[in-house]
Amino acid sequence: xxxxxxxxGRRIFTEKKNLLFLGFISFLAVYFSWSGLNEFRQFxxxxxxxxxxxxxxxxxxxxxxxxGSFGFRLLYEGSPLGLFFINSSVFQDLESNIDNxxxxxxxxxxxxKKLFLKRGYFxxxxxxxxxxxxxxxLYLGQQALVGTSYLRFLTQCMPLKRFYAQTTLARLxxxxxxFLSLGLGLFYLVRLAGMAFSxxxxxxxxxxxxxxxxxxxxxxxxxxxTAVFVRFRPILFLWLFIVWFLCVFLLPEVNRIRVFNRxxxxxxxxxxxxxxxxxxxxxxxxxxxxxxxxxxxPRDQVRSMQKRLAVQFINSSFLVNTGLETRYLxxxxxxxxxxxxxxxxFPTTCFQFLTGEVSGKxxxxxxxxxxxxxxxRNRFVQFYLKKRYEExxxxxxxxxxxxxxxxxxxxxxxxxxxxxxxLTALYGAVLYLLGYRLLRRQxxxx
Amino acid sequence: MIVIRGVGLAQGxxxxxxLSLDIAAGEIYFLLNRPGLDRFFEVLCGxxxxxxxxxxxxxxxxxxxxxxxxxxxxxxxxxETEASIGDWIDFLCASCGFARASVFKTxxxxxxxxxxLKKRVRDLAPDTFRQAYLAICLAADRxxxxxxxxxxxxxxxxxLKFNKLLLQKKAQGQAILYLGSxxxxxxxxxxxxxxxxxxxxxFEAESADLKDMDIKDLYLKFLN
Numbered sequence: 001x002x003x004x005x006x007x008x009g010r011r012i013f014t015e016k017k018n019l020l021f022l023g024f025i026s027f028l029a030v031y032f033s034w035s036g037l038n039e040f041r042q043f044x045x046x047x048x049x050x051x052x053x054x055x056x057x058x059x060x061x062x063x064x065x066x067x068g069s070f071g072f073r074l075l076y077e078g079s080p081l082g083l084f085f086i087n088s089s090v091f092q093d094l095e096s097n098i099d100n101x102x103x104x105x106x107x108x109x110x111x112x113k114k115l116f117l118k119r120g121y122f123x124x125x126x127x128x129x130x131x132x133x134x135x136x137x138l139y140l141g142q143q144a145l146v147g148t149s150y151l152r153f154l155t156q157c158m159p160l161k162r163f164y165a166q167t168t169l170a171r172l173x174x175x176x177x178x179f180l181s182l183g184l185g186l187f188y189l190v191r192l193a194g195m196a197f198s199x200x201x202x203x204x205x206x207x208x209x210x211x212x213x214x215x216x217x218x219x220x221x222x223x224x225x226t227a228v229f230v231r232f233r234p235i236l237f238l239w240l241f242i243v244w245f246l247c248v249f250l251l252p253e254v255n256r257i258r259v260f261n262r263x264x265x266x267x268x269x270x271x272x273x274x275x276x277x278x279x280x281x282x283x284x285x286x287x288x289x290x291x292x293x294x295x296x297x298p299r300d301q302v303r304s305m306q307k308r309l310a311v312q313f314i315n316s317s318f319l320v321n322t323g324l325e326t327r328y329l330x331x332x333x334x335x336x337x338x339x340x341x342x343x344x345x346f347p348t349t350c351f352q353f354l355t356g357e358v359s360g361k362x363x364x365x366x367x368x369x370x371x372x373x374x375x376x377r378n379r380f381v382q383f384y385l386k387k388r389y390e391e392x393x394x395x396x397x398x399x400x401x402x403x404x405x406x407x408x409x410x411x412x413x414x415x416x417x418x419x420x421x422x423l424t425a426l427y428g429a430v431l432y433l434l435g436y437r438l439l440r441r442q443x444x445x446x
Numbered sequence: 447m448i449v450i451r452g453v454g455l456a457q458g459x460x461x462x463x464x465l466s467l468d469i470a471a472g473e474i475y476f477l478l479n480r481p482g483l484d485r486f487f488e489v490l491c492g493x494x495x496x497x498x499x500x501x502x503x504x505x506x507x508x509x510x511x512x513x514x515x516x517x518x519x520x521x522x523x524x525x526e527t528e529a530s531i532g533d534w535i536d537f538l539c540a541s542c543g544f545a546r547a548s549v550f551k552t553x554x555x556x557x558x559x560x561x562x563l564k565k566r567v568r569d570l571a572p573d574t575f576r577q578a579y580l581a582i583c584l585a586a587d588r589x590x591x592x593x594x595x596x597x598x599x600x601x602x603x604x605x606l607k608f609n610k611l612l613l614q615k616k617a618q619g620q621a622i623l624y625l626g627s628x629x630x631x632x633x634x635x636x637x638x639x640x641x642x643x644x645x646x647x648x649f650e651a652e653s654a655d656l657k658d659m660d661i662k663d664l665y666l667k668f669l670n
Contacts, residue, residue: 003540007533015528149517149524152493153579156511156586157542166541444493 001166008170012140021136026182028128033186036083036124037193043077043093047406050075054405058398064388067396071099072405074376076369079360079411081201083190084125088352089361094369098377100384104273104325106370125186126355129212130348133179134219134248138240141223144171147232151443160443164436172220176213183209204411208358214421215347218428219247225435231442247348255349259339266335272328279324283309283317307389318381322374329370336363344416347424353414360409372407447471447504447621448513448590453489454498460485461645464498467623471504471589474612474622476636480643480670483625487594490623491515504589504621513590516583518598522575525567531578532563544585552581555614556607573604584611591615595626609635629665633657641667 012018054072061067076094096106122131144167145151154163187205191197197205222243230239287309291302340363343353356362383399414420448469455462460481469475477483488494490501492511503512519525527534539546556577567575576596584591597605612635616622624636632639633656641649641664651659 003537006540007529007537010533011527011529014530014533018528143528146527147524149520150527152491153517153525153583155493156491156515156583157538157544 001170004166004170005173008167009174012171012174018136018140021132021139022178025128025132025136028132029125029182029186030189032086032124032128033084033190036086037190037195039086040080040083040195047075047077051403051406054400055398058396058400061396063396064384067399068100068384068388071097071101071380072398072400073097074373074405074407076361076365077406077408078365079201079358079409080195080197081205081411082359082361083195084186084205085355085359085361087122087124088126088355089359090356090363091361091366094361094366096369096373098373098380100381104370104373104377106373125183126208126212126351129179129183129216130351131248133212133216134348135244137175137216137219138223138226138244140171140175141220141225142227142236142240144168144220144224145227145232145439148442151439155443160440161436164439168221168224168432172217175220176217179213179216180209183212201411204358204413207413207417208354211351211354211417211421211424214424214428215351218347218424218431221428221431221435222247225431225438228435228438228442247346251346252349252352255339255343255346255352258342259335262338263332263335266331267328272324275324279317279320283313303389310385310389314382314385318378322378325374329367329374332370333367336367339363340414340416344420344423347420347427350420350424354417354420357414358411360411362412364412364414365409368409369407376404448475448592448623449502450499451502452499453486453496453501455485455489455645456497458485462486462642463645465642465647466499467640467647469590469621469623471621472616472619473637474616474624474635476624476626476632476639477647478627478629478632478639478641479625480627482595482627483642484594487515487517487592487625490592511586512588513592514583514586514588516580516591516593516596518595519572519576519579522567522570522572525575525579528566530564530566531570531575535563535578535582538582539585542586544582548587549581549585552584552611553577555611556580556604573600576600576604577607580608580611584615589620591620591622593622593624593626595628597631598626598628605631629661633661 013022050073057070057072058067061070074096076096078089082089091108093108094106095108096104122128145164151160151163154160183205187197187202223240226239226243227236230236287306290305290309291297297305340353343349353362357364380399387394387397448467450465450467452464452466453462454464460479460483465486467475467477477486485494489496490513529537535546535549538544539549558574558577558581562570562574562578570578580596597608600608612622616637624632626632629639633653636656637653639651639653639656640647641651649664651664656664
């Protein structure tokens with residue numbers, strides 16, 4: 001095995017075009033990690049401005065009626081690990097405004113310099129390794145066995161099975177070592193640059209790297225299998241390109257279109273808002289009718305009536321609306337769960353789902369954000385009603401304590417992570433065995 | 447020694463009707479067939495099963511080939527491994543247990559220059575690569591050698607060096623079976639030659655008889 005390791009190491013790392021490709025991948029990975037780090041730092045600066053603005057805003061408000069209308073903004077902050085996945089996340093910067101209106105708004109700003117922040121495929125550490133890492137692995141996989149004449153020559157020196165197994169293992173060892181070193185190297189480099197990662201994030205990043213390596217191994221075995229399948233013919237590169245395009249672009253896109261089509265079954269968010277608005281208006285009408293029926297009611301009695309109706313609102317209409325919103329969220333969650341199940345089926349779709357979750361800006365991060373919005377909103381509406389109707393003359397006080405208006409999303413692994421790794425490894429094993437079977441038929445004719 | 451007992455290959459240009467041959471130790475037997483004997487060579491290598499008969503070699507260590515098989519290198523690019531020739535030789539010596547001294551001895555005999563060890567297959571002239579290939583093949587310690595049309599297309603200088611090596615192996619008592627279609631080359635090196643036509647071994651001649659015969663006539667009769 002040592003001889004194989006030494007030889008394959010030399011085959012990979014002394015060939016100029018391989019070195020050029022490896023250097024290119026390393027350079028892009030470093031560049032995009034650095035660019036991710038810069039964006040993360042920029043976000044932290046803007047977050048400070050955001051917090052200052054929100055604090056300042058409350059001090060400028062005249063009364064709680066204004067506070068209820070303006071509300072406060074809630075900012076979504078991705079995990080620090082997100083700097084490796086700035087373009088692979090499901091969504092970008094999110095904000096929500098929590099006020100006494102019924103509609104929950106979740107939006108992304110394109111104002112000012114954010115207009116120029118162009119997001120797209122592969123422009124981050126994870127994307128570069130997916131696009132170019134898979135291409136390199138396909139290429140090195142197809143180069144591994146050289147050709148039928150070479151294998152026929154080697155069969156007189158050693159059994160084909162031994163050559164096939166040890167060559168594959170030795171090449172995968174060096175390539176995996178390269179990608180693991182690159183990933184871990186960048187992780188520690190970013191830490192040296194001042195980024196702090198929690199223990200949980202470190203473990204998640206390590207597990208992500210393991211999945212990445214298993215997925216790239218799958219591509220290597222796919223390249224090796226493709227070479228054997230097309231009998232090492234000169235048109236092989238065209239085949240490799242087709243296979244690469246299918247795996248890296250087409251299948252994830254088909255997966256995305258499928259989840260979009262499935263999401264079409266969801267009720268429109270506007271419809272839910274309208275339903276909630278109707279519930280609110282019914283409550284408003286009730287109050288209006290009461291005032292019409294009792295035009296001469298004294299002011300303090302109107303106030304106590306307002307208070308009573310507010311309590312009634314919290315206990316009935318508000319609960320109904322929260323229920324509507326929760327039900328809607330559960331439906332979205334079902335679509336996400338089915339998307340996750342579907343993504344598990346192929347390594348690249350799996351990778352896409354995984355990067356979203358590891359960045360903290362994935363589907364489950366969104367669900368947590370929505371839950372957090374609803375919890376805060378619940379507390380804010382109670383705070384608002386109490387301050388407005390029970391303590392109308394009290395000085396203005398901010399609802400937001402410390403940095404409660406920052407939602408810190410955490411990196412996570414999908415629930416199906418273990419299954420994803422196992423399935424990807426299984427695909428690799430199947431390709432390995434099929435490749436060997438086909439190769440044996442080509443070299444040793446019955 | 448090499449014993450071929452009633453080997454038959456059905457169908458095709460290269461079909462064989464029950465071929466039986468005994469090649470003694472220290473003998474070079476040249477088997478001639480116009481369309482070539484690639485399929486028969488595969489049978490000898492153990493890469494293909496014959497339709498009938500069997501081949502028996504003196505034997506080799508378990509898990510390794512029973513004889514040395516030297517195939518024609520039609521295109522050196524088929525052996526491009528992206529590693530230098532030196533690394534390739536080191537790898538094969540380490541993984542297959544070949545003696546480096548034996549490989550380098552053959553390389554020296556072939557006139558292989560040390561600087562070529564740093565080059566890759568794609569940077570070598572075809573005959574220079576053939577020297578390295580030959581050195582690796584001959585490094586295996588076996589009593590029998592089977593060669594398939596190895597010198598076709600090579601320079602005369604390489605052919606002479608190869609002949610020298612063959613004669614050396616013959617002198618060491620190895621049985622050599624050469625498959626090909628070049629009757630002039632056969633008359634130069636073979637102790638015995640067999641002519642196959644339409645799948646049958648029609649004629650056999652000793653080296654001394656071959657020299658007395660009209661080669662052109664034999665060519666027209668059996669190989670045209």
